[in-house]
Amino acid sequence: MRALGLDLGSKRIGVAVSDSDGRVATPIEVVHRTGDRPGEHRTLAGLAEEWEVEVVVVGIPYSLDGSVGPMAEAMAAEATLLARVLGERPGVPVETYDERLTTVTAERALREQDLRTPQRRKVVDMVAATVMLQAWLDARREALG
Numbered sequence: 001m002r003a004l005g006l007d008l009g010s011k012r013i014g015v016a017v018s019d020s021d022g023r024v025a026t027p028i029e030v031v032h033r034t035g036d037r038p039g040e041h042r043t044l045a046g047l048a049e050e051w052e053v054e055v056v057v058v059g060i061p062y063s064l065d066g067s068v069g070p071m072a073e074a075m076a077a078e079a080t081l082l083a084r085v086l087g088e089r090p091g092v093p094v095e096t097y098d099e100r101l102t103t104v105t106a107e108r109a110l111r112e113q114d115l116r117t118p119q120r121r122k123v124v125d126m127v128a129a130t131v132m133l134q135a136w137l138d139a140r141r142e143a144l145g
Contacts, residue, residue, distance in 0.1 A: 004053040005133025006044065006082075007099065007125050008075050009033070013040065014125030016133045017051050022140070025133035027126035037078075041085040048092050056092055058082065059099025059132040097139075099132040 001022040007014035013031040018024060028051075031043055048056055058079040063069045068076075076096060083094035109127065 001055065002051060002053045003133060003137065004044075004048050004051060004056045005129045005136065006056065006058045007129035007132060008058060008078055009125055012125045013044070014127070014129035015044070015047060016126060016130035017053065018133060018137055022137055025130045025137060027123065027130045030123070030125050037081070038085075041082050044082060045085050045088075048086060053092060056082070056086060056094045057133055057136045058094060058096050059129065060096045062098050062100055064100060095136075097132060097136045099128070105131050 001018075002020050003018045003022060003025075005014075005016040005018075005025060007016075011033050013033065014027070015029050015031060016025045016027050019026070028047075031040060031047075034040060044056075058075065060072050060075050060079070061069075062072050079094050079096050086092040086094060105128070109131075
C-alpha cells in the first residue's frame with residue numbers, strides 16, 4: 001500500500017511517500033504555503049494522484065501530554081478539508097497520525113549530517129513528514145501482524 005505523508009506547517013507542507021509495499025518512507029518535496037488553501041489542496045491531491053497513493057496520512061501535532069491544542073485542532077480541520085478534495089477523485093482516504101516531536105527528530109538528524117541552518121530549513125519539513133509516515137507505516141505493519 002503506497003501512502004503519502006504530510007507535515008502541515010504554517011509556511012510549508014512537507015511531503016513524503018512510501019514504497020508500493022508500504023515499508024519505507026522517502027521525502028519527496030516541500031510545498032510552500034501561498035495563502036490559497038484550495039490551491040494547496042489541489043497540489044497535494046495532484047501529488048496523491050501522481051504517486052498513485054491509496055491513503056494520505058496527515059500528521060497532527062498533539063501536545064506532549066497527548067491533549068489537543070490549537071495547532072492540532074487546526075491541522076485536524078485542514079485534514080478534513082483535504083479529505084473533501086481527495087474525495088472528489090477515486091476515494092483516497094485521509095488518516096491522521098500523531099506527529100509529536102517529528103520536527104525535532106528531523107532537525108536532529110539533519111544537524112548530525114552537518115547541514116547548515118539555511119539548508120536544513122529547506123528540507124526539514126519533508127524529513128519530518130518522512131519520520132511521521134515511517135512511524136505510521138511501522139505501527140500499521142505491527143498492528144496487522
